[in-house]
Amino acid sequence: MEKLSNAAQLILGLGSLNSSSAGASPSALSACRQLGATFSNNATFAPRDALYTPLAHAHWSQTAWEQPTCIFLPDDVAQLQTAISLIVGHQSPFAIRSGGHLEAVGAASTDDGVLLDLSRLRRLEYHAEVQEAIVGPGLRWGDVYGYLDPFKVTVVGGRVLDVGVGGLPLGGGLSYLSDLHGMVCDNIVNYEVRNASYFGVFLAPPLLSSVS
């Protein structure tokens, strides 16, 4: 089959977004349509796309499987910010997935709205001089340890290699290093937080108490 032009692929993609799925509200559908139109980097997946089902079922626990209106994978933080602005503009519900581990309904998906899959946000750096590692939410703990192993260092991270980096600290986080150094969240020296506006926010723990 001949390779379709980008425009043709986009039009086909938009067409599939018009199909109604269970529980997809008009705001979710319009957000999904605009995501497909805005990003041409093979990032928006609707129920008719071949990759939709593997992505929707990427979670190890079937309890957490749902049917999002569409699934969007930002390539980088800038795309994520644009997507959030767009989703909020449409007042569409959305869910966020890092590794997809918590086995509860609604933990990492939604039956009505956009599923933001962060798996392409894979920033991974080690700064030996300050004994710090910077990690993106698309990584799993196995990726982090594999990267740090040659340096013979580790971090206070998850015990199960498939667990995502993004979610674990939000619930505290148990590690095999916890008796020595505390929970995963105790060992985060800086957070990079993005909201829908142009400017990001960098929060170091001493400043968190002043954030409303």
Add this chain to the structure above:
Amino acid sequence: MTAYTLRTYPIHEAWGGTKVFAWDKISAVLDAITAYQSLPNKDPYANMNLNAAATNQTDVGVILTLVYLKPEDKPEIFSDFYKIEALMDTTGLKPLSSIMGEFPTPVVPR
């Protein structure tokens, strides 16, 4: 959250692995864990993860992951566990990430 900065620690070579026990050993395992948890000055370099699960379709038994964050063979703190007969035992001197890599991701169909 788009990035975390994590503190690193010079921990790499360790001792530990996975012990699998048959279900008839569960009382002995729980007694050993009770004693371990009750130690007044528990060594912070020792850690473990117990999974004992059965579902309608599978019965994986009792899976105990032991971790000691220094490359010391058969640390004293786990001695109660060495006495319990195991179906499988991979414990030994190896990197911490290898010990974690032994933990299986279960397939749990509904």
